[in-house]
Amino acid sequence: MQPGTPRRPGDVPPKGEPESFHYQQGHPSGAYAADVEGMSVTTGPIGVRETSGVEVRLGSQSGRSRALAERRKRAGRRRGLILIAVVAGVVTVIAGGALIALGFGEKSGGGDDPPADSRLQSQGVVPKSGTPVVVTTAEGAQYRIAAVNGGVSADGEPTVQSSPLPAGSAVAYIDYVLSNPTDQKVLLDPPGDVFVKRSLVARQARGRCMWQAGVPETMCTPPTQSEVMRRISGGQLEAGDGGDKYMPPRSSYLIRAMVEVPVDRRLTRNDLRLYIWQKRFVTGEAQPALFPN
Numbered sequence: 001m002q003p004g005t006p007r008r009p010g011d012v013p014p015k016g017e018p019e020s021f022h023y024q025q026g027h028p029s030g031a032y033a034a035d036v037e038g039m040s041v042t043t044g045p046i047g048v049r050e051t052s053g054v055e056v057r058l059g060s061q062s063g064r065s066r067a068l069a070e071r072r073k074r075a076g077r078r079r080g081l082i083l084i085a086v087v088a089g090v091v092t093v094i095a096g097g098a099l100i101a102l103g104f105g106e107k108s109g110g111g112d113d114p115p116a117d118s119r120l121q122s123q124g125v126v127p128k129s130g131t132p133v134v135v136t137t138a139e140g141a142q143y144r145i146a147a148v149n150g151g152v153s154a155d156g157e158p159t160v161q162s163s164p165l166p167a168g169s170a171v172a173y174i175d176y177v178l179s180n181p182t183d184q185k186v187l188l189d190p191p192g193d194v195f196v197k198r199s200l201v202a203r204q205a206r207g208r209c210m211w212q213a214g215v216p217e218t219m220c221t222p223p224t225q226s227e228v229m230r231r232i233s234g235g236q237l238e239a240g241d242g243g244d245k246y247m248p249p250r251s252s253y254l255i256r257a258m259v260e261v262p263v264d265r266r267l268t269r270n271d272l273r274l275y276i277w278q279k280r281f282v283t284g285e286a287q288p289a290l291f292p293n
Helices: 061-102 116-120 203-208
Strands: 021-023 032-036 039-042 048-051 054-057 133-136 142-152 172-179 193-197 224-233 245-247 252-259 272-276
Touching: 142 272, 172 193, 172 272, 193 252
Parallel strands: none
Antiparallel strands: 021 032, 032 039, 048 054, 133 142, 142 172, 172 252, 193 272, 224 252
16 A cells, blocks of 8 residues: 555555544534554543443543542551451450459459458457546556456466466456557567455465455466467567567557456356556555446
8 A cells, every 4th residue: 555545444554554543623522533454443522432332431631630639548547447346345355454454343263352451450340338537646657457367277278377377276367458549669578467265265375365455355366377368459569678578569468367267167257357456556455447337
């Protein structure tokens, strides 16, 4: 085919000659025309393509960019919401664990732990006692005494006796609570003494049993030793000079006062009294500390 010769329908371009696309000037739409395999296909206006009778609209570049940006924005929002939900879940789990660790959560055993103060005082439950008696020394030390119980020691219990007890005899004792009600420490100096019915003291020991003013004439006090049985409340005893012990402020202890002479084993609490009679603690007659009813 000579150059410039128009191609007729059905003509096939020579081997090696590419298909030609040429702009048809004067075309009302300003479209391009292409001859392919003998068919003439003319494109329509830019942005509209006809395909098998279905019209497909292609958005402009700016429109597609805006759509893509919108999709990315929505995806970003979804990722943000998912992240917030995950963080909230983690915070909830941590908070729940913290509440359980602090004891606000439900306990598997269904029981409550005892209060801290009850655990601290578990070593010394306050025993039932009678009306307390408060005494003050000349130095200003103050003590509160409240009788708890009394009787005779059972077989096998430690006593103050250095030799075996005579048959049918025992050691009498009285337990009482000794307290320091002040805000200053005081010397541990048990003021209570045991008084027993004179007729129940072993005959050979009655000469050591003394009567005191303010006490029934039928009762007397033999030599007595006192020891601390246990701490009830407050701090531990504090060591002082020369083996002395001091009671910390607001402390209390269970004291056992035991007589040093044998008494009749048939003695009961009704045959015993606790009195404070030493002039260091009282002036005048002895003061009783009564047992609880």
